[in-house]
Amino acid sequence: MKTKLTSLLLFVVLLFIQNVFAQELGEFKPKEDTFGLGKLKSKPKKIYISNFSINYQLFNVKQKTNKGGSLFRDKGVQGDATAELMVGLGSLSESDFQLIANNLYQDFVSQIKSKGFEIISADVAGKTNTYEGFTKAKGPFVIASDKPGIITAVPEGFEFYYMDRSKVGKALAAKFGAMNTTQQSLSKDLDDVVVVAVDLYVFFMKDVYAFQGNAANIKIKTQLSLVANETIAAKSDDKGIFKKQVEYITGANTINFTCGKYPIGGSAESVYTGLLKKDFTIENVIDEKVIQSYAKGAVDFVGTDTYFGKYYEAENKSSAKTTIIPVDTKKYNEGVIKAGKEFLKYHLDAFSSEFK
Incomplete structure (x- = not known):
């Protein structure tokens, strides 16, 4: 009896420890934008996955400068001030990002099939007029995004098509992207199948307001999350004459289902866009x-007397800080997978219910 009691107490303690250190998620607040979902009841229960990518924030570099100059009524001068801040995640590797993407994609495909949908292959989609001139690619791979500090993972086994910007030019491709009707055109070409695109963003920081005054001040807050709609400033590496020194990186977790296309106007017949109302945080x-x-520039109130009058000179000041944030890779992988699955499952359940 005593042995059984001891074993029971040990089990309770272990269970308590497991719960304490279990991967925790913050409050999940989904939202959706929808249109014409009533039309789905007459559509075939088929899906083509046009995009499935996971975007990870790996580092961020910032810079702010406060220009000095003459003080009030020319009673001295203040030097320039420049603050730089670089923050990055430690320990993570490409294999971690790939593992997460593969896991989420495999689970997503299984969920789709369990709901009775037939998945259309990339080979079939590639024969459509919509994808004429597009280039085919296949995962797995991890690449640097065109957004500073962001890398993108494409899951193993996922095949997709993209417009090669090198062939059409970046400016023209951007113009096409602004008036993109690829999803509904593709749906129409495939006899009104549902076309789904998944784009997830995992950020580890957000900008915090920092009062500047007559100084250069940068603040960030570290917080791992699937972001609802976050815009973060970053220093640009491009010194071209037409480029800004600051770029703004926007991340928003979305899953978009599109079905059908109206012959007049070209808009989709049915749209379900799954989003987040607030950041879905991944704790611990x-x-x-x-x-x-x-950084704050030095000030010279005294000056030096010269034949021509007072001469003021103040030293420029700078501050550069680099912080590498330690990461428990196991918890990172488990947390992002758990949050991603909850986001995708919720919206897939909500969308698929329209077919009943």
């Missing part, structure tokens, strides 16, 4: 804290 993976870089 990285330390949540505020990181700051601050």
Whole structure:
């Protein structure tokens, strides 16, 4: 009896420890934008996955400058101030990002099939007029995004088509992207199948307001999450004359289902876009804290007397801070997979219910 009681107590303790250290998620607040879902009841229960990508924020570099100059009524001068801040995640590798993408994609495909949908292959989609001139690619791979500090993972076994910007030019491709009707055109070409596109963003930080005054001040807060709609500033590496020194990186987790196309106007007949109302946080993976870089130019109130009058000279000041944030890779992988599955399952369930 005593042995059984001891075993029971040990089991309770182990269970308590497991719960304490279990991967925790913040509040999940989904939302959706929909149109014409009533038409889905007459559509075939078939799906083509046109996009499935996971975008990870790996690092961020910032810079702010406060120009000095003459003080009030020319009673001195202040030097320039420049603050730089670089933050990045440690320990993670391409294999971690690939593992997450593969896991989420495999689970998503299984969920689709379990709901009775037939999945259309990339080979079939590639024969459509919509994809004429597009280039075919296949995962698995991890590449650097065109957004600073972001890398993108495409899952193993996933085949897709994209417009090669090198062939049409970046400006023209951007113009096409702004008036993109690929999803509904593809759906129409495939006899009104559902076309789904998944684009997930995993950020580990967000910008925090920092009062500038007569200084250069940068603040960020570390927080791992699937972001609802986050815009973060980053220093641009492009010094071209037509480029800004600051770029703004926007991440928004979305899953978009499109079906059918109206012959007049070209808009989709049915659209379901799954989103988040607020960031879906992933707890206990990285330390949540505020990181700051601050610089203020020196001030010369006294000056030096010269034959021509007072001469003022103040030293420029700079602050550069680099912070590498330790990451428990196991918890990172488990947390992002758990959050991603919850996001995708919720919206797939909500969308597929329209076919009943």
